[in-house]
Structure formats: C-alpha cells, structure tokens
C-alpha cells in the first residue's frame with residue numbers, strides 16, 4: 284500500500300490549496316493543475332550537503348553549472364556515490380509521475396542532474412524570463428525542481444513564478460527578446476502579456492526537501508521577491524514516461540546519459556561517444 288502524499292496547488296478559483304491523499308488523487312490533481320508543490324518529497328540531508336558544498340564555488344562562478352560532475356561534489360560533501368540521484372529518483376515526485384503516466388518505469392535525462400542553478404538576488408538579469416520547458420516526441424516533459432540551498436525560497440531567496448491556467452500547448456517564442464542570457468527560450472511578449480492579464484500568478488515558497496513539479500507547457504520564470512537577499516541553488520530534472528521513442532530520443536540527445544527509474548531502483552545508462 285502506498286503512503287499518502289501532500290501537495291499544494293492553485294484551484295480553479297485561484298486559491299492556494301493543500302491536498303493530502305493517495306498518489307492517484309494527487310495525480311488527478313496534477314493533471315488538472317499542471318503545477319504542484321510536493322511537500323517532503325525527498326530526504327533533505329543529501330540535498331542540503333550538496334548545496335552547502337556548492338554554494339561558495341557557484342556564487343563566485345555561476346558558469347561552473349555547465350562543468351560540474353555531481354559525483355565529485357557528492358565526494359566533496361562527504362556523501363556516498365549516487366546519494367543525490369537516489370534521493371531524487373527515489374522521491375515521491377517519481378512515485379507521483381508513475382501515477383500520472385500510469386507506468387512503472389520513467390525516463391530521467393541525466394544532464395541536468397549535473398547542472399545546479401544559482402540565482403543571485405543581486406543579479407536579476409541572470410534570471411530566466413517567461414518560457415516553457417517543452418518536451419520531445421510530441422510529449423510534454425515534466426520538470427521536477429529541487430531546492431539545494433538555502434533552507435527555504437520564496438521570501439529570503441529567489442523562487443519561480445508560474446502562470447496558472449495558460450493553454451496546455453507550446454506557444455510562440457519572442458522575436459525581439461529582452462533577456463541577454465536566455466533569449467533563445469523567451470516566450471512571445473504578446474502571449475506573455477495576454478497571459479499575465481488572464482492567468483493567476485503563483486510564486487510558491489518551498490522548503491528544502493519539497494519539490495515543484497510542473498508540465499513543460501506551463502509558462503514560468505525566475506522570481507526575485509523584494510525581500511530576497513540570499514542566493515538560491517536548485518536542481519532541475521526532465522522526466523518522461525518510458526516509451527520507446529522517448530527512450531531513443533533521450534539516449535541520442537542527452538550529452539551524458541539516461542536514468543531508467545523503476546519503483547525502488549534505477550539503471551544508469553551512460554552515453555558513449557565514438
């Protein structure tokens with residue numbers, strides 16, 4: 284028998300609600316809302332230790348993001364190999380996604396498990412503008428977003444803002460983007476402005492161990508609350524159902540490899556370059 288799960292979401296009237304119930308009930312809610320916070324999704328300690336080890340170096344050089352080998356940082360944090368992957372892939376986010384996809388097996392791309400992101404309150408130009416994460420082979424990815432540092436975000440540190448109730452489709456990108464760093468993903472300004480008028484805006488605050496889970500069609504951006512003074516470190520995962528075309532896509536396109544995640548175990552499929 285699976286344990287109950289607690290999620291937060293925004294209901295049809297735009298109110299933030301909490302639900303504690305079965306995975307099936309949470310999955311039905313996710314399909315409706317497309318953005319949920321999963322409370323206590325992972326054991327906090329491995330994430331906290333990685334966050335503590337990475338914070339100084341990444342604050343000094345945010346560009347480290349693209350060169351980090353997470354297994355080295357596990358060692359630096361005094362953790363056994365695969366402790367971080369186990370925490371994330373064994374989390375209740377994975378259990379929820381198995382219920383959403385009605386599948387025992389998931390695909391999690393490897394590259395972004397080695398790409399922690401730092402957001403500094405003093406560098407809002409490095410935030411991501413409104414965008415969608417998309418998907419592959421006609422399937423929207425699901426993003427699992429995990430806080431690594433500090434203990435909370437949304438008040439003392441930057442978090443994410445979502446447009447709730449936007450269409451469940453891929454929207455056009457902007458021809459004249461504002462972002463210097465993330466121009467290639469910026470949502471069309473016309474769409475953005477229309478949705479800002481029509482949608483509920485949600486900036487969920489989360490605690491270390493919680494996860495934000497959202498569908499690749501949901502427009503979102505980095506949010507810098509006026510009270511935020513601390514840097515924030517986080518880790519993103521790209522999750523798909525284990526279908527043959529998506530398996531081939533991930534194996535052929537992820538620069539590092541693929542995790543095939545079952546209930547209680549995972550296989551690490553390394554990409555070999557010739």
Ligand SMILES: O=C(O)CCC(=O)C(=O)O
Pocket residue numbers: 400402410411416426428442443503504505506517519
């Ligand atoms: O962490 C952030 O600031 C933005 C993350 C994001 O946009 C994403 O995970 O798709």
